[in-house]
Amino acid sequence: MPRKLLRKLFPNPDKLKEHKHLQFLGDTLHLPYLWHLNRRNVASAFAIGLFCMWIPIPFQSIIAALLAVFFRANLPLAVVLVFVTNPVTMPPMLYGAYLVGAAIVGHPPAGFNFEPSLDWLMNGLILIWKPFLLGIFITAVLSSLAGYYGVHLLWRLHMLKHLKERRERKQRKSPPPANDQDSAD
Template sequence: MPRKLLRKLFPNPEKLKEHKHLQFLGDSLHLPCLWNLNRHNVAAAFAIGLFAMWIPVPFQSVIAALLAVFFRANLPLAVVLVFVTNPVTMPPMLYGAYLLGAAIVGHPSAGFNFTPSLDWLMNGLILIWKPFLLGISLMAVFSSVAGYYGIHLLWRLHLLKRIKARRLRKSRRP
C-alpha cells in the first residue's frame, strides 16, 4: 500500500493535538491507533467514512471523526472519505437512495417532484421520508460493509503480489 505517500498527505498528529477546537477529545487524539496505517485501521476507516458520507446532514466529517475515535480507526482517512459526497455528487446519490427505498417499500416514485424551496422541504419531504430513510440506511450499510471487506481483500491481494515478487527475485539469484 502507498503508506509513505499517505503519511506525507496526512496532517501532523502533533499539530492536531494542539488545535483548540479539538481539545474536547482530550487524550483520545494521542492514541497511536488513530494514526497507524495497517489493514484493520484502514478497513475500519473506510467503513466509517463510507457510512458517514450517506448521512444527509452538514458536518459529516465531524461524525466520521467521532466514530473513528470511538472505533479506533484511522482518523484522517475516515474524515477524507466523507468528502466523496459534495454538492455535485450528493443530489444524485440521495435521489438514487430514495429510488431504492421507494422500490422496496412500494412507494410510487413517479410522483416525486423536487423544487429547491423551503416550502418543498417542509411539505414534500414529509411525503417521502420513509423510502428516503430506508434507501439511505441501506446504502450506508452496504457501502460500509463493501468498503471494509473490499479493503481487506485489496490489502491481501497486494501482500500476495509482494510475496510472489519476492519469491521470484529469490529464485533468480544464483
C-alpha cells in the first residue's frame, strides 16, 4: 500500500523536533495532522504543493510548509511536491504558463529573445508581466484542483477495489448456505 511506502520515506517527526535549526517552530511540528496520511490531508497537500510549485520565486517549499500548517495538510508531502519544479523544468513550465496567459488575454505571444541578464529581466519582463502572471495563476489553480480531486478519486477507487477484494475473500472463506430440504429429512 502507498501509505506504508510514504511512511518509510517521510522524515520521523520526533527527529525533526530535535533538529537544532527547527527549534524555533516550537510545538508546531508536534501537531499530529501534519503527519497523517488520510484522504483529506493527502489531497490538501497535493493541492498546496502543486499550487506552490508554480510560484516563480525561490523558497517555494517554505510557502508550501506554511500553507500546510495553516490548512492542516500533510507537511512532508506538500513540501516534496514543490520540487516538481527545478532549474530544468521551471523554464518550460513558466513559458507554458506565459502562453496560457497570452492566449487568454487575447494577444499573440511576444516574440522576445530571452537573455539571462538583469537588463532583460527589467526591460523584457515588463512587456509580458500581465499574461505571465495570469498564466501562472491559472495553471497553478488548475493543477491544484486537478491534484486535489485526483487524489480524492484515486483514493476512492483504491478503497472500492480493496472492499471488493475483501468481499471476494470473505465469500471464498464462508461455506455455502445449507439447503433447507436436506435438513428436513
